[in-house]
Amino acid sequence: MNLDTFTISALADELSETIVGGRVQDVIDVDALSIGLEIYADRRRRYLYLSAHALHPRLHLFDAKLRRGLQRPTQLGLLLRRFVEGGRILRVTQPAWERLLEIEIGGQDETFWLVAELMPRRANVLLLRDGMIMDCLNRVGPKDNRYRLSLPNHEYRPPPPIRGQLDPSMVTEADIQNLLASAEKESTQTRRLLPGRILGLSPLLAREIVFRAAGDLNALAADTDAGQLFAAFHDVVTPLVERRWQPGIGSVDGLPEAFSVFPLTHLDWTESDTISQAIQDCFGAMTGVDAYKEAKKPVQAAIDETRAKLRAKIESLRRGLPDEGELQRLKQAGELILAYQYDLSAGQRELRAQYDPEGPELLVALDPERSPLDNAQAYFRRYEKAKLAAAALPALIAGAQLELDFVEQLESDLAAAANWPEIDDVIQILDERGHWQGARRKRIGGGRQGPLRVVSRDGYVIWVGRNSRQNEKVSFKLANPQDIWLHARDVPGAHVVIRNDGRRISQALIAEAAAIAAWYSKRRNDSNVQVDYTRVKYVRAIKGGGPGMATYRNEKSINAQPRDESILK
Numbered sequence: 422m423n424l425d426t427f428t429i430s431a432l433a434d435e436l437s438e439t440i441v442g443g444r445v446q447d448v449i450d451v452d453a454l455s456i457g458l459e460i461y462a463d464r465r466r467r468y469l470y471l472s473a474h475a476l477h478p479r480l481h482l483f484d485a486k487l488r489r490g491l492q493r494p495t496q497l498g499l500l501l502r503r504f505v506e507g508g509r510i511l512r513v514t515q516p517a518w519e520r521l522l523e524i525e526i527g528g529q530d531e532t533f534w535l536v537a538e539l540m541p542r543r544a545n546v547l548l549l550r551d552g553m554i555m556d557c558l559n560r561v562g563p564k565d566n567r568y569r570l571s572l573p574n575h576e577y578r579p580p581p582p583i584r585g586q587l588d589p590s591m592v593t594e595a596d597i598q599n600l601l602a603s604a605e606k607e608s609t610q611t612r613r614l615l616p617g618r619i620l621g622l623s624p625l626l627a628r629e630i631v632f633r634a635a636g637d638l639n640a641l642a643a644d645t646d647a648g649q650l651f652a653a654f655h656d657v658v659t660p661l662v663e664r665r666w667q668p669g670i671g672s673v674d675g676l677p678e679a680f681s682v683f684p685l686t687h688l689d690w691t692e693s694d695t696i697s698q699a700i701q702d703c704f705g706a707m708t709g710v711d712a713y714k715e716a717k718k719p720v721q722a723a724i725d726e727t728r729a730k731l732r733a734k735i736e737s738l739r740r741g742l743p744d745e746g747e748l749q750r751l752k753q754a755g756e757l758i759l760a761y762q763y764d765l766s767a768g769q770r771e772l773r774a775q776y777d778p779e780g781p782e783l784l785v786a787l788d789p790e791r792s793p794l795d796n797a798q799a800y801f802r803r804y805e806k807a808k809l810a811a812a813a814l815p816a817l818i819a820g821a822q823l824e825l826d827f828v829e830q831l832e833s834d835l836a837a838a839a840n841w842p843e844i845d846d847v848i849q850i851l852d853e854r855g856h857w858q859g860a861r862r863k864r865i866g867g868g869r870q871g872p873l874r875v876v877s878r879d880g881y882v883i884w885v886g887r888n889s890r891q892n893e894k895v896s897f898k899l900a901n902p903q904d905i906w907l908h909a910r911d912v913p914g915a916h917v918v919i920r921n922d923g924r925r926i927s928q929a930l931i932a933e934a935a936a937i938a939a940w941y942s943k944r945r946n947d948s949n950v951q952v953d954y955t956r957v958k959y960v961r962a963i964k965g966g967g968p969g970m971a972t973y974r975n976e977k978s979i980n981a982q983p984r985d986e987s988i989l990k
Contacts, residue, residue, distance in 0.1 A: 424479060424539045424700075425623035426518055431666040431682040431696045432480060433522055436513040439482065440467055443510050445526065450491040450498040452715040454558050456546055457487035458501075460510060471537050471546045473558040478544030479704065480522055480537045481697035490716045492841060497556045500548055504528055504555070505535070518583055518620045538580070549577050586620045590662045594651040601650070604642035611645045612638065621661075625679055630654050632687040657683055668696040670703055677703040717835055720847055724832050727856040731825040738818045743807040751807060754785045755800035762793035820965065826913075827889075827967035828856070833913035833943050834888035843870065846890055850967065872899065875937075875986045882920040883934055885986065887941050892916040892969030893962075902958035905931060907938040908971075910951045910978065914942025916969065918957065933988050935981035945983050952981050 424432070443462025451457050455472040468483040494502070505526050512525040524535040534549040547557040554577050561571035569578045587596055600614050611634075615627040628638050633653035635645055660667065661683060671679045671688030680699040684690050693699035753776045758765075761774055765787070772785040787796050831847050838844045851857040872895045873885035884899050886892035896906065896916045905919040905926055917938040919926055931954060939950035955976040963970040 423477060423541055423623075424520060425626065426520055426621035427623075427626070427661045428680070428682050428696060429480075429515055429520055429522060429539060430661075430664065431668065433513050433515040434664060434666070435482070435695055435697060436469070436522075436524075439463070440469065440510050441513060443467065445505050445508050445510070448494075448498055448501040448506055449487045449489050450494045451487055452490045453495065455490075456495075456498060456501065456558065457483075458505075459486070462510070471535070473538075473544040473546045475542050475544060477704070478537075478539045478541060479700060480539060481700040482695070483701060484698075488839075489841060490714070492716065492845075495558065497546070497548060497558055500556050501535075504531070504550075505533055505548070508533070516579065519580060521580070536577070540580075545571055547571060547577065552577055583620065586618060589619050589621055589658045592619060592651075592654065592658075594647060597651040597654065598647040601642045601645055601647055607641065607643050609642045611635070611640050611642045611650065614642060625681065625685075626657065626683070629681075629683065629685055629687060630657050633657065638687060666696065668693045668699045670699050679703070716841065716844055717838070720835055720844060720851070721832070723851055723857055724828060724835065724847075727828050727851070728825065728832075731821055731828065735818055735821045735825065738814050738821065741810060742814050742818075743811055748804065748807055748811065750783075751800050751804035753783065755797045755804060757783065757785055758787070758793055758797035758800065762797070765793045823963065823966055823970070824854070827854075827970055829943070830889050830913040830967065830969065834890075837887050837941075839870070843888065846888070850889070854967070873986065875989055877930060877933070877989045879930070881922065881924075881926070881930060883937070883986075883989065884918045884920070885937060885941060886916040886969065889967060889969035892971075896957065896960055896969070896971055897962060900957040900960075902956065904957045905934070905954055906957045906960050906973065907931070907934050907952055907954040908973075909939050909942035909944055910953050912943040914938060914944075915940075916971070917941075932979060932981065933984075935979045936984035936988055937986055939981045939983040940985050942983070948982060949980050950983055951978050953978050 440460045440462050443460040445458050446461050446466070447459035449457035449459065451470065454474050455470065457471070458469040460467045460469060468485070468487045469480070470483050470487060471480045472478055505528065508526045508528040510524060511527045511532070514523045514525070515521070516523070520540050521536060521538045524537075526533045526535060531550060536547045536549060538545045538547070545557050545559045545561070548555040554571060554573055554575050556573045557571050559571065561569065563570060569580070600618055601611065604614060612624070612627040612631045615622050615630065616624050630650070630653045631640055631645070632638050633656065634640075634650040666682040667684055668680070668682050669684065669690055669692040670677050671681060671685035671690055673688060678688050679685065680696070680703045682696055693702065757772060757774050757776055761772060765772065768789040770787055770789050772787060773782050774785070775782050788799070791799070831850060835844065835847045838847065848857060870887075870891075872891040873887060875883050875885065877883060884895045886895035892915065895918050900906065900918045901921065903921040905921065907917040907919075908914060915938055917934050919930065919934050935952035935954065938952050939945070942950065944950045953973070953976040955973050959975045960971050960973045963972050
């Protein structure tokens with residue numbers, strides 16, 4: 422799903438109609454290789470997304486607000502804020518047959534060009550002033566390309582001109598006949614002859630033309646009729662040359678396969694209002710929770726590492742737990758040595774004796790270098806050490822398991838985080854508990870959401886905590902002792918509270934609240950989730966646990982199908 426020449430032409434027309442004359446109000450660092458511009462034009466905010474990702478570079482408008490995915494802006498982002506923010510979009514142009522767009526932006530005293538080069542593997546977004554590169558998303562040095570350097574303070578060189586290709590508006594049936602005749606092998610497919618020979622003809626466009634001509638995407642050049650191929654070429658290309666765009670999405674089995682500005686009859690075709698909408702629907706929105714995938718990766722890595730360490734710690738502690746039989750054996754060994762010490766000879770290496778007259782004979786290993794008394798004391802010391810371990814290790818295991826449970830909750834918090842401050846909440850807690858590597862991070866202010874407050878059809882107030890910080894507030898600050906408290910059993914998730922206003926809380930309302938608790942849990946994708954509920958007065962914060970961790974009693978259980986808060990409306 423890449424942008425071809427005609428798709429970029431359609432984007433140039435769309436942007437000329439929508440953002441030219443608009444003011445750049447904000448610059449958003451979406452990720453390390455993507456920039457967003459908030460543009461106010463025609464009394465409406467629009468969001469322009471520019472990506473220099475190597476595999477799928479793209480540029481298009483977004484319906485919803487783009488989200489900042491980097492805590493620290495890129496150098497290009499800083500320059501755009503300094504020189505472009507507040508400027509006006511003057512022009513959007515496309516050099517003939519090139520897969521790039523040039524956006525001219527007027528600042529206070531200067532004019533800047535934002536150039537989006539949209540070729541896979543060579544994609545870039547550059548900021549130019551007077552033909553000089555100020556900076557770009559993908560810096561290209563002399564080791565990578567001696568002809569075209571993409572570095573700050575270097576002159577910008579456009580891609581080399583395309584030579585030796587036919588203008589699609591001038592192609593004749595004879596040209597098509599010559600293309601078919603140029604096939605060197607009988608097995609050469611027709612669709613492989615067209616790209617590279619005709620300007621703007623992408624592999625997707627070639628496939629569509631061949632399908633219309635022969636009914637077979639893999640038709641061979643030797644079997645293709647030149648007249649039919651020319652007719653199909655004319656039908657597809659003429660609207661494109663005349664800039665009569667027909668944007669839409671081609672799908673296979675309901676999954677988007679390609680976007681285009683011409684109907685794709687070899688796929689299931691769905692029309693779109695604009696080419697930006699088609700591209701956005703194909704790739705998926707860079708808004709909401711998904712906007713922060715890049716930002717969440719290092720935090721998720723810290724959680725994964727912490728979880729692995731805690732699991733290893735728990736396993737090590739469990740291996741150190743002595744069983745009751747081992748304790749008894751150590752004690753009996755020491756006592757038997759004392760009982761038979763006068764019968765032991767110097768250098769003896771073992772003692773065989775019965776501890777219980779009716780029990781089996783025990784074999785006790787002896788250190789021949791030690792006296793019987795020293796051997797006995799060694800066994801007693803091991804017994805006391807094992808007894809202390811038996812008393813202390815369960816608490817250590819429980820503490821490590823409690824920390825592991827909290828880390829699982831933090832992973833759920835991270836998945837639900839919808840902005841940088843909420844991601845930062847997870848980072849700060851990891852840091853405070855010694856799980857964050859590197860320098861201590863400064864807390865990000867603002868932007869944190871409070872618990873979700875919804876009102877049922879009957880007027881009951883329901884609070885939903887969607888992360889550990891919100892759970893802490895819902896259960897221990899907002900709730901009253903007689904309120905109903907719900908939580909999905911044995912998994913990280915939301916604390917849900919039904920406010921008791923003096924009326925009877927029906928089982929139907931509890932079932933709906935349980936569905937919400939299941940939805941905001943780690944088992945959201947399950948069809949059936951067990952949810953516990955009890956009165957708030959039976960809920961207690963776990964001593965030594967993280968924020969929002971709670972224990973409860975006197976609970977009942979209900980099975981619920983996960984549903985969001987819209988179930989109450």
